[in-house]
Amino acid sequence: MPYARLRLILGDQLNENHSWFREVDNATVYCLFETHSEATYTRHHVQKITGFFLAMRAFANRLRELGHHVVYRSLDETLAAGHHSITDCVSHLRREQENPAFEYQLPDEWRLDQELKLYSEKAGGVACDSEHFLSVREDVGRLFADKQRYLMETFYREMRRRHDILMDANGEPATGQWNYDQDNRGRISAEVSIPESPRFERDGGEIVTLLERHGIATMGRMPGNRFTYPVTRRECLEALSDFCRHRLVHFGTYQDAMTTRHPLLFHANLSFAMNTKLLGPREVIDAAINAWRERPEEITINQVEGFVRQILGWREYMRGVYWAQMPEFAEVNALDHRADLPEWYWTGDTKMNCLSHAINQSLDLAYAHHIQRLMITGNFALILGAHPDAVDAWYLGVYIDAIEWVEITNTRGMSQRADGGLIATKPYCSSANYINKMSDYCRGCHYDPKQHTGPRACPFNSLYWDFLDRHRERLGSNYRMAFMYKGWERKGGEQQAAILERAAWVKAHVNEL
Known part of the structure; x- marks a missing residue:
């Protein structure tokens, strides 16, 4: 029997805590597609495509475990059917299902936003929020309306107040200071021990073969076809916990340091987990703040404030700048630079x-x-x-x-x-x-x-x-x-x-x- 509702999930919308999934509805089908257009709109690192495809496949399986109905189309399947874009795939599946109602979460990229908006207007679709970010698209544009310069610090303080993060009862910073950036510029010495980072190793050879089979050019390398990033929510939560236990203690102090000794130093490397929405920004921030409160003698305020600023400040701010300035931002070249990259x-x-x-x-x-x-x-x-x-x-x-x-x-x-x-x-x-x-x-x-x-x-x-x-x-x-x-x-x-x-x-x- 055809479904009454079709809901599209993009590869960076893998949030099982979204309100869509609170209840199982047998009249709703969720769909995810591996498409040629998404694999080729730029020349991606082989690990980037591998990571997205592995995470999407794992998420589809997770939804099935939770009882939801899921249609997943691999790159082999979408290309065999002659469907190169996401909207090609959606349109075909809706025809198969006798044109169910169409719903989607607002994309975070301009080109996909425009593509899905146009399709949705024709299909009578409904868009909803991805329920991930702590700000809305329009926040930065409204905050700096008619300003020639955007100041992240202004936005960051507004976000701290709005979400009551590291604040006291009087609406002031809990430690008496907003920003500890001056304490976050240490050079790492040879005496400082750098902890090993967690690896979530799995074979990426199947994805590599898939890309080669369809002539999709990539960049970069994946030694031994071993993929090491977390691609499930459980793994991402484990990576977050590992950061809070072993690296948050020196994150702020050495966040600007560089060394050949270790690629990660004291960084969290959670941006893939967050940008695919397997982890939410508030739970990441709360985990770091809770670790600081539980171990204040070990984790100083400059460590946790620097980390919070990266997520609550910089990450949310950059998204706001994007939506305030696109699509013109993609073509600005104020310095008139013209050289090729080496x-x-x-x-x-x-x-x-x-x-x-x-x-x-x-x-x-x-x-x-x-x-x-x-x-x-x-x-x-x-x-x-x-x-x-x-x-x-x-x-x-x-x-x-x-x-x-x-x-x-x-x-x-x-x-x-x-x-x-x-x-x-x-x-x-x-x-x-x-x-x-x-x-x-x-x-x-x-x-x-x-x-x-x-x-x-x-x-x-x-x-x-x-x-x-x-x-x-x-x-x-x-x-x-x-x-x-x-x-x-x-x-x-x-x-x-x-x-x-x-x-x-x-x-x-x-x-x-």
Whole structure:
């Protein structure tokens, strides 16, 4: 007997606590589809597609365990039927089921939002909230209406008040201070022991073979076809618990540190779990705060506040910026950058230790923590002058947690300043000095972080000063850049000319670095 209602679940809507699933309704069927369009809208890391497909399959099985009716179509099945997009699949299934009512959760990507909105208008469908985020799409746009710059701290404090997180009875921060960012910039020493991270290993070979069978090009690597991310809610909760037990204790202190010793350091690596909605932001925040309250002698406030700020502040803020600025945001290029990304962004084959390590880690694990993304790969692309379209495509593809709503705002906005300063008060650019200060990458590198000219000079140095010099008209009046420009002036004409000459050589030979 045909179903009366068909509900679509996207690959990043795997939330079993959604109100849809509170009761079993035998008249409702839930559907999930592996589609060519979603596997190819950018060139994804092989682990990214593997992770989404594994998580979707596990979620379908979980719904069946709970008694729900589920239709799941694999990539083999959707392509065999000639259905390339999600709406192709929905339309076909509804015809099979004699056109049941159509319902869907609001997508988090602009292109899918538009695709499903158009289809729903024709089909008489109904959209509902995904019930995941702690803010609504319009919050950031309303908060900063008619403002030229969005300030995350303003939004963060509003969210703290709204949700009564780390607040006292008088509506003030519970510890007397809103932000402990100044205490979250430690360089990790060799004496600090880094805990092992949990692995949820399973064979991803079937997905790899599936992608190869249909000629779907990927990037990155999956050594031995072993996939190690959590893809079920039980596994994600275990990963959250492990973070709170073993890494939250040093998260804030070392959240900006970089080292070759361990890819995770004290980071949670829960963004894939959260972005697929297997975990909710409030339960993640509450778990961290509860751990701090249970072990205050071990976990200091800067650890937990820094973690809460990443989720309640930055993650929710970036989503709000996305919906306030799209679709125009996807085309902004305020610095008029036009260069190609170096070829070694896809291979990791460079003599620069910092970039070799960060890129190879990204290619092997589909993961890099936020400072590696911002101050290594992003920083180099910025001072090189890479086109933000190319930077967006690389970041959207290479990381397992990269969904456009969170990727493009971080990349095109914060990292590449293509938004003209809407998100960040200054460009996130630096010379080798910052990298040497915050990491062990420079140790044993082919290039010398102290040299600015000559064949062994670190390319970050000349490119940094070249970036400041060529954008002086745009950035020279920025009060946060005054110290940097004074440093450039102190070098004098002869030294400036030599640095700019070295930068020109670096840009001309970037694929050989």
